[in-house]
Amino acid sequence: MAETLQNFINGRFVAAHGQETIEIVNPSDGKVVAISPVSDEQDVDAAFEAAAAAAKTWNRTTPGERQDALLKLADALQEHKDELVEAQHRNTGQPRAQIGSEEVDAGTDNLRFFAGAARTLEGRAATEYMSEHTSYIRREPVGVVAQVAPWNYPLLMGIWKIGPALAAGNTIVLKPSDTTPESTLVLARLAGEILPPGVLNVVLGNATTGELLTTHRVPGMVSITGSVRAGQAVARSASEGLKRTHLELGGKAPALVFADADLERAAEQLVQYGTFNAGQDCTAVTRILVEKSVEEKFVKLLAEQAKKTVTGDADESKNDFGPLNNVRHFEDVRTKLENIPAHATVVAGGKPVEGTDGFFVEPTVITGMHQDDALVQEETFGPVLTVQTFSSEEEAVELANDVLYALASSVWTSDHGTAMRVSRDLDFGCVWVNTHMLLVSEMPHGGFKHSGYGKDLSLYSVEEYTRVKHVMHSLEA
Structure with missing residues (x-):
């Protein structure tokens, strides 16, 4: 019999008052x-x-006390790694090794970084900007924050939410995705053994519950990682209460491959970074722009690499990536693949994996795409890579920037000048050169345009969860 989950409020698990329920489904087998x-x-x-x-x-x-708590929580993640992996695997079907390395281990590193960041916040120097008056800056926590996390990396995205908020001294009400709550509940239980009651609270539910969080009178800030539609709804509702918002939304990442790049290496890595986590990553490679003179060779390399990439195997340890997260998303991706325009050509994949009850989609490469095609302009969030060509550096940048999203991008070239110019001109929050999708705790992650605003990771994310106060003292008695 399936377990009935509970909210985590004020340091303990409690049954919800709401009578409606949601079935949590393992997407590997339904x-x-x-x-x-x-x-x-x-x-x-x-x-x-x-x-x-x-x-x-x-x-x-004190910052030192918050640092100590976050370091203890990081240690607890490692001590309970197997439990966290199993809890998340039940909800996502991701390969266990991926959850262990990319979420538990990476999340542990993130928490340890935020622990140190808690002690490094700075303000302007205290001095007399006006005669006989000393001014200084206090950087204070916002207070209470509402946070909504997505289903693509449930544990890691939860850590990206709570880590900087706790480091800055805030308390939290967090809602995980309605399809992937279990690893977040394990995280909440571990945090409850370290943090005072009420500092971290987790409520379960659907979009209606999320709206209750974002419109509530108490929080001074709302943070969400999710779709553009969800981010726009949060921004609208938060504006009614003049709440601060932190929005990390969708992506449509291009990879610009120039003729002088190492084409074999680029093809191998771009398929890997386009299908990792079944392409359910806002930074995943989705659009490959390749210099026309090497198009035929590069497309062949991409197709060969895609056909070697494994998913849908009953032994999840053999899979390079797992299933799509839920049946609604699976049907959406399948519909998009069934409606590929006539001028495009599928050179690898293009359909769901046969012979499985799970929500698996083949690694897919599609050539001959036009700039106004839906698969080029709209987020697919699946293991689907489209290919277009360019004839000049200027055209490559123009095509790359000509979408509503602006989160991540990459440049593949052996020429330093090309890399520097194109990195400057690409309108994305992150530009990688001869790599893609790699993140470190010390550097910020966030986008522009319809990809939202606000930064995750780094000191910038901790600053997002603070407010700045000017204090002036008269030097006269």
Whole structure:
């Protein structure tokens, strides 16, 4: 019998008041693994009440105390690594090795970075900008923050939310995705053994629950990682209460491959970075722009690499990537693949994997795409790479920038000048050169345009969760 999940509020698990429920399905085989409540207004009120009460003391803790708590939480993640991996695998079907390395280990590193960052926030120098008056800056926590995490990397995205917020001294009400809550609940339980009650609260539910969080009177800031549509809804609702927002939304990342690049290496890595996590990554390579003189050779290399990439095997350890997360998303990607325009050619993949009950889609490469095609302009969020050509550096940049998204991109060339010019001209929050998708705790992650605003990771993300106060002292008695 599937377990019924509970909210984590004020340091303990509690049953939700909401009567509606959601079946949590393992996308590898379509089986129900848990039942999640849909939290209602009473549940959300209780979570924010706990967070507001805890803020009175947590925001007065020293940076050193917050650092100690985050380091303990990082250690707890490693101690419970197997449990976290299994909890997430049940909800995502991701290969266990991927969850262990890319979420538990990476999340541990992130928390350790945020622990150090808690002690490094700076302000302007205290001095007399006006005669006989000394001014200085206080960088303070926002207070209580509402956070909504996505389903593509449930544990890691939860850590990207709570790490900087806790480091800055905030308390939190977090809602994980309605399809992938279990690893977040394990994280909450571990945090509850370290943090004071009410500092981190987790409420389960659907989009309606998320709206209750973002429109609630208590939080001073709302942070979401999700779709453009969800981000726009959050921005609208938060504006009613003049709440600060932090939006990390979609992506349509181009890879610009010049003729002088190492084509074999580029093809291998671009297929890997385009299909990793089944392409369910806002930074995943989705659009390959290749110099026309090497198009035929490069497309052949891409197709060969895609055909060697494995998914849908009953032994998940053999898979290079797992299934799409849920049946709605699976049907959406399948529909897009069934409606490829007539002028395009599928050179690899192009359909769901046969002979499985899971939501697996073949690694797909499509050539002959036009700039106004939906697969070029709209986020697919699946293991699908489109190919276009360019004849000049200027055309490559123009095609790359001509979408609404602006999160990530990459340049593949052996020429230093080309790399420098194109990196300057690409309108994306991150540009990689001769690599793609790699992230480090010390560097910011975030985009422009319809990819949202605000930065995850790095000191910039901790600053997002602070407010700046000017204090001036008269030197006269």
